[in-house]
Amino acid sequence: MAATVSDTLLDWYDKHARELPWRARPGVPPTDPYRVWLSEVMLQQTTVAAVKPYFAAFTMRWPDVAALAAAPEEEVMAAWAGLGYYSRARNLVKAAREVAALGRFPDTEAGLRALPGLGDYTAAAVAAIAFGRRAVVVDANVERVVARLFAIDTPLPAARKAIRERTDAVTPDSRAGDFAQAMMDLGATICTPREPRCLLCPLSETCEGRRTGEPTRFPVKPARKAKPQRRGTAFWIEREGSVWLVRREGEGMLAGMRALPDDGWTARADGTDAAPLEGPWTDIGAVRHGFTHADLELAVRRIETASTPPGEGEWWPIESLDGAGLPTLFAKAARLVLA
DNA sequence: GATACGTGGTT
DNA sequence: TAACCAAGTAT
Incomplete structure (x- = not known):
């Protein structure tokens, strides 16, 4: 048997x-x-x-x-x-x-x-x-292995x-x-998405997908939608060696995370470019960041001030910014400012 | 079923 | 390099 x-x-x-x-x-x-x-x-x-x-x-x-x-x-x-x-x-x-x-x-x-x-x-x-x-x-590995194994x-x-x-x-x-x-x-090391190592696979003898000669045809995936390109602006507000950080609200993009104040960009719409304080702002540059369903170009502006911006937030010592837990997008923006 | 939701590694 | 993809879940 x-x-x-x-x-x-x-x-x-x-x-x-x-x-x-x-x-x-x-x-x-x-x-x-x-x-x-x-x-x-x-x-x-x-x-x-x-x-x-x-x-x-x-x-x-x-x-x-x-x-x-x-x-x-x-x-x-x-x-x-x-x-x-x-x-x-x-x-x-x-x-x-x-x-x-x-x-x-x-x-x-x-x-x-x-x-x-x-x-x-x-x-x-x-x-x-x-x-x-x-x-x-x-999971996605099992989906791939099983779809190939039975040529689904x-x-x-x-x-x-x-x-x-x-x-x-x-x-x-x-x-x-x-x-x-x-x-x-098996899915991660042998039955990989692109170049499966069928010669090393313990299931190769019974794999119907391999028998078709085109195991990578399985599973059949729908075409992806194009990602929209979005623009936004983040604001670096500095006072006596600290930077103003806010906490993003709700349950949407980066919700619950510390962040630089921004102009309200979302995956669906560009930001308004509205700053949280009167200028003069200095343009520092921009960072690019890819999300799952949108690509963002985030302009970064900087100001030194003696006043505290309106709304909730906290002054965070720049020297310990690594401990603030900024998501990668804002870590990139901070890196740009501090470079 | 479709959509929103991050990031970094791989090809 | 630009896709593609990864041990998915919530709505």
Whole structure:
């Protein structure tokens, strides 16, 4: 009888699993749910390389969920600065507080799914990896591997239903966490988007996508929309060695993060160019920054003043600006001013 | 289902 | 270099 997909893949994983800071050795259970959850949230739409230093910093500073639950949201947001998708940090604090109030992590997929910031993927991944539950874990790696394995040529996102069903069918009852991580490792290192290393793939013999001769045809993705180009202005207001920082409100772009005051640019519209103070302003230059759905050219203007701007904000010592937790866009603007 | 939401690495 | 892409979620 031929070996199953899961047996073959688990054998491969036992030999080739990546060693990652949040990962126990394959098959060895004592996996701290806090570390699994934290890493999974950080890894949402984010590369392993980008996550590593943040994971190290967070676990050093907040070693368990109780410590994170007790942290001021503002400090967690600042520590997240540079990692992107900042609603993750807001939800991270909320979830930590719910778990702390509960006294422990929910240990079922449904219980985890109810926490803020845990969607279908993350709830399944934590249930499987941290609690050994059988769960169907589907991320972009699994989508790609499964779409190729079964030559699913329905375009995304309509293909998700079939992909999920196929993934369910090959997910084993035991070691579901290792199986999920094996699928993701395979997708990240072998079954890559552009030049898959089919000669090294443990599943190549049964892969229907490979049999077609064009494995990279799967999964079929819709064409992308063009990104609009936006313009805006940020204002560097300096007084006695400090710069005026504001906190961005709401739940939109960079919400909750410290920032330079700006002219109200959004992903949908250019800024008004209106300054928070009377001039004279000095033009410093501009920085370019790409967001998911818009590219921004941000002009930077500077002024030295003795007065405090209207509205909420704080004078932040320039020498310790690194600790302010500015998102990358404003870190670039600050770098330009200080260069 | 479609859209909003960051950033840095890779090709 | 300009796309493309990454361990997605919320609305």
